[in-house]
Amino acid sequence: MAQPRITGPLVKVxxxxxxxxxxxxxxxxxxKSTGIKSGTLYPLLVRLEEAGWLESGWEESQVEGRPRRRFYKLTTDGLQGAYDVLRSLPAPKVSTRAAEVLRPNLGGAS
Structure with missing residues (x-):
């Protein structure tokens, strides 16, 4: 199946x-855990499911007064695809100032 378009929200999910x-x-x-709004998240989950990367189902137990919830889980193809996508991303760039702070003191006077 086709790989979903790589976006920031996709990477977070x-x-x-x-x-x-x-x-x-x-x-x-x-x-809640990604900070992605539901209007962005749910269409993304549908695309991942259509691509064969996720499977979904409805919970069986029902709590009185609350609608059933739909759950999502990575498929085998989704697991491999997710690893491939995340490995293909460029390493995050560190600002010059952050690099100076993070660089160990290699000797000499400070």
């Missing part, structure tokens, strides 16, 4: 899913 690749996540939990 894949990174979160890879934190616990065998677990299922609810959309609401993903909005």
């Amino acid at each position: 894949l990174d979160k899913l890879l934190d616990h690749p065998r677990e299922s996540f609810y959309g609401y939990d993903l909005t």
Whole structure:
């Protein structure tokens, strides 16, 4: 299947899913943990499911007064695809000032 278009929100979601690749996540939990708004997240989850990277289902137990929740989980193809996407990203750039702060003192007077 086709690889989804790589966007910032996609990278955040894949990174979160890879934190616990065998677990299922609810959309609401993903909005809270990634900071992605639901209007962006849910279409993204649909695209990942259409690409075969996610499988979804509805929870079986129902709590009175609360609608059933849909859960999402990486498929085998999604797991491999997520790793491939994250490995293909360029390393984050560090500002010059941050590099100076992070650089160890290599001797000499300070």
